[in-house]
Amino acid sequence: xxxxxxxxxxxxxxxxxxxxxxxxxxxxxxxxxxxxxxxxxxxxxxxxxxxxxxxxxxxxxxxxxxxxxxxxxxxxxxxxxxxxxxxxxxxxxxxxxxxxxxxxxxxxxx
Amino acid sequence: xxxxxxxxxxxxxxxxxxxxxxxxxxxxxxxxxxxxxxxxxxxxxxxxxxxxxxxxxxxxxxxxxxxxxxxxxxxxxxxxxxxxxxxxxxxxxxxxxxxxxxxxxxxxxxxxxxxx
Numbered sequence: 001x002x003x004x005x006x007x008x009x010x011x012x013x014x015x016x017x018x019x020x021x022x023x024x025x026x027x028x029x030x031x032x033x034x035x036x037x038x039x040x041x042x043x044x045x046x047x048x049x050x051x052x053x054x055x056x057x058x059x060x061x062x063x064x065x066x067x068x069x070x071x072x073x074x075x076x077x078x079x080x081x082x083x084x085x086x087x088x089x090x091x092x093x094x095x096x097x098x099x100x101x102x103x104x105x106x107x108x109x110x
Numbered sequence: 111x112x113x114x115x116x117x118x119x120x121x122x123x124x125x126x127x128x129x130x131x132x133x134x135x136x137x138x139x140x141x142x143x144x145x146x147x148x149x150x151x152x153x154x155x156x157x158x159x160x161x162x163x164x165x166x167x168x169x170x171x172x173x174x175x176x177x178x179x180x181x182x183x184x185x186x187x188x189x190x191x192x193x194x195x196x197x198x199x200x201x202x203x204x205x206x207x208x209x210x211x212x213x214x215x216x217x218x219x220x221x222x223x224x225x226x
Binding site: 035040041042043044045081088097098099100101103105 | 114116144147151152153154159175177201203205215216217218219220222
């Protein structure tokens with residue numbers, strides 16, 4: 001079964017607005033990671049949040065983790081057109097493998 | 111972060127031929143490399159895990175005789191799609207993880223395979 005499920009599947013906003021994406025997972029985790037993928041390209045690691053952390057910041061990114069609800073959110077503040085990409089959450093599964101969610105396609109219009 | 115280079119970025123091949131995709135860790139030793147497949151607008155699905163010097167571990171439903179994986183050194187893993195069919199057309203991405211208990215995986219740029 002899919003470990004990470006992001007919502008919304010697609011999000012369209014204007015530059016300067018904030019974008020929030022959510023991820024839910026099913027099993028207990030040690031950490032959760034968020035990745036960005038530009039169209040037809042590889043993945044770029046954005047941020048890792050550990051199970052004992054509730055919130056983490058990196059530049060315009062803010063990630064929260066609620067282990068009681070088995071959910072995480074990724075907030076991108078003051079979005080830019082260059083933020084247009086697909087965003088995936090990923091959770092560890094097995095020995096150092098990752099299970100990816102279905103992703104959220106973010107479109108930021110100028 | 112560490113750099114993983116994947117080559118080629120795009121390849122078009124005829125049905126029945128074989129295609130080799132390389133995944134190299136440029137500035138670290140990757141004891142473990144992972145191969146993923148991604149269909150358009152879908153998530154990544156793990157195909158196999160390869161450890162240097164040993165046989166790859168394939169996920170359920172992945173044909174090991176069709177997708178040959180070799181991890182002959184700590185910096186190179188290859189995926190060979192044998193006797194390619196149009197349904198093998200997809201985006202293939204590798205990732206590499208160093209040792210030392212690191213939980214972060216570094217991804218290659220991906221390879222767009224089109225079988226005609």
